Amino acid sequence: MRKCGFIAILGAPNAGKSTLVNQLVGQKVSIVSPKVQTTRSRIMGIAIQGDCQLILIDTPGIFEGKRKLDHAMVKEAFDASANSDAVVLVIDVTKPNLELAHKLCEQHKKGLILCLNKIDLIEKENLLKLTSAVSAFKNIKATFMISALRNDGVKDLAEHLCNELPESPWLFPEDQITNIPMRSWATEVTREQIFLTLHQEIPYNIFVESESWEEFENGSVKISQAIVVAKNNHKGIVLGKGGQTLKKIGQTARHELESQLERRVHLKLFVKVEEDWQEKSWALRAFGIGT
Ligand SMILES: Nc1nc2c(ncn2[C@@H]2O[C@H](COP(=O)(O)OP(=O)(O)OP(=O)(O)O)[C@@H](O)[C@H]2O)c(=O)[nH]1
Ligand SMILES: [Mg+2]
Structure with a gap:
């Protein structure tokens, strides 16, 4: 059994x-x-x-x-x-x-x-x-x-x-390894790079939102994500000088997405300000926590 x-x-x-x-x-x-x-x-x-x-x-x-x-x-x-x-x-x-x-x-x-x-x-x-x-x-x-x-x-x-664990039929197909949808998983990959690249309060005050996911006939995929910051002055830090920091985050996240998805990925990241989103129920719901 x-x-x-x-x-x-x-x-x-x-x-x-x-x-x-x-x-x-x-x-x-x-x-x-x-x-x-x-x-x-x-x-x-x-x-x-x-x-x-x-x-x-x-x-x-x-x-x-x-x-x-x-x-x-x-x-x-x-x-x-x-x-x-x-x-x-x-x-x-x-x-x-x-x-x-x-x-x-x-x-x-x-x-x-x-x-x-x-x-x-x-x-x-x-x-x-x-x-x-x-x-x-x-x-x-x-x-x-x-x-x-x-x-x-x-x-x-x-x-x-x-x-x-109790005796029970398996609740998921044998090849399924997680419950989170692909799009949310892709935003987590970007968030991980933000945690690894940026310091102090910034990583704790961002969330990454999936904007679009477009599949092409040649097998590649175009993923567009918004990095939402809580303060206007955080925007410049995420972008970095001449946009270099954001570029680096995007490149590393793209590599990880490509190796896990086993296909070409175009990753488009942009930064959006949403004042104090950490206190807003809609934002918490958007990444699946809180009701
Ligand atoms: N040396 C060593 N480092 C570990 C071990 N397990 C985890 N780490 C490191 O500890 C750090 C935190 O690991 P996570 O798995 O993110 O920890 P977590 O409990 O999920 O953290 P939160 O999600 O922030 O609550 C990472 O740098 C890991 O590489 C271990 O067995 N040995
Ligand atoms: Mg953890």
Whole structure:
């Protein structure tokens, strides 16, 4: 009999949740960056492990923010855990947020699976100390020590997760790896490049909107996207001197789109100002978070 179910991946910002989901799926479905708050909405990564289809829900990191956007992001994470068959809590061993971990363990009475991540960056002795600190937490069903980046320990985790899921037909076709539509995925690719290229407050205050997607007979595709900034003076920073920054973002995003889509891509990016969109419900709805 086949098994299938939903697994929410929770944790503090930057813990490595999206890296873990991508490793479990075996392909990149969720964007990753060294900055916190990269993931903004729930993104499903669908993995197959033997007879089992694991529907992994990558979530935004849990943090205390002030903006409407911040609240909507954190709500995404809690909604995912409320509606799932299993919950994985990812902890960055180099910056463990034990207060948050403790709180989440208390809240999840049905139990959760702990993943101590980034073990490639820590001395064994310190890891043991951390393990003993978290072993006192309630409701932990199992603990794994992994390096999501190096794919170390991830297979054991996948096998364990199958035990947590109910018998059920698979909910998605075998070759489907995510639930997000192609156009939204393409805007995420651009957003990832913005996270990797721009600094300070800029990446946290932009969103990327799909404007059009045109397919041509020769197999190529023309994708047009708007980079929406929240302040007029952010526009110049995104453009850079003589438009160089935007050009660089566009080039790298195009390469990534071409390699994933396996076709020629024309990517047209432009910058639009939408004052304080982070506080506007319509904007949050536009990228699928908040109601
Ligand atoms: N050395 C090391 N780095 C890792 C590991 N896992 C993730 N990272 C890095 O940690 C950073 C954050 O990874 P993400 O996967 O974006 O983290 P996240 O938890 O999804 O972050 P948010 O979406 O912002 O909440 C990236 O630079 C990753 O390459 C790991 O096992 N070892
Ligand atoms: Mg993420």
